Amino acid sequence: MFSRCLAIVLVAIYCNSNSAAYAADCQDGKVHEIKMLNKSKTDPKMKMVFEPSFVLADPGDCIKFIPTSKGHNAETIKGMIPMGAEKFKSKMNKELIVKLDIEGLYGVKCKPHYQMGMIALIQVGEVSEGVMKKASKIKHRGKAKDRFRGLFDKF
Ligand SMILES: [Cu+2]
Numbered sequence: 001m002f003s004r005c006l007a008i009v010l011v012a013i014y015c016n017s018n019s020a021a022y023a024a025d026c027q028d029g030k031v032h033e034i035k036m037l038n039k040s041k042t043d044p045k046m047k048m049v050f051e052p053s054f055v056l057a058d059p060g061d062c063i064k065f066i067p068t069s070k071g072h073n074a075e076t077i078k079g080m081i082p083m084g085a086e087k088f089k090s091k092m093n094k095e096l097i098v099k100l101d102i103e104g105l106y107g108v109k110c111k112p113h114y115q116m117g118m119i120a121l122i123q124v125g126e127v128s129e130g131v132m133k134k135a136s137k138i139k140h141r142g143k144a145k146d147r148f149r150g151l152f153d154k155f
Pocket residue numbers: 048071072073110111112113114118
């Protein structure tokens with residue numbers, strides 16, 4: 001399933017005037033929006049969250065990380081991207097759009113709030129049980145541990 005050597009196309013959008021470029025890259029697939037928030041919109045007790053924290057996407061879809069609250073970024077977690085996929089990392093307080101072509105699981109964290117549990121999981125296409133198991137066994141710290149457990153429990 002990893003035989004296709006498609007690269008992730010990384011498109012960083014720094015201001016809205018660049019949205020034409022983003023539209024060109026993402027027009028074939030869906031754009032899934034993930035907000036970076038100080039406080040969850042659905043559960044106000046949850047602090048420092050990506051919302052939604054789980055996204056199911058098709059290969060070729062785009063993910064748009066939106067800095068709704070200040071002080072966050074979005075970057076892949078080491079060891080939590082599919083084989084052959086490229087890591088990505090947004091700048092603090094900047095929107096980031098990534099096109100995910102390679103099937104598998106992508107673990108995402110906010111660098112300053114990883115320990116506070118600011119993580120997200122993106123599933124692209126179909127994921128085998130083996131891949132799922134391997135990803136669920138990656139060790140995490142602080143609240144990231146509990147939140148990842150919560151996400152993997154849903155599978
Ligand atoms: Cu954060």
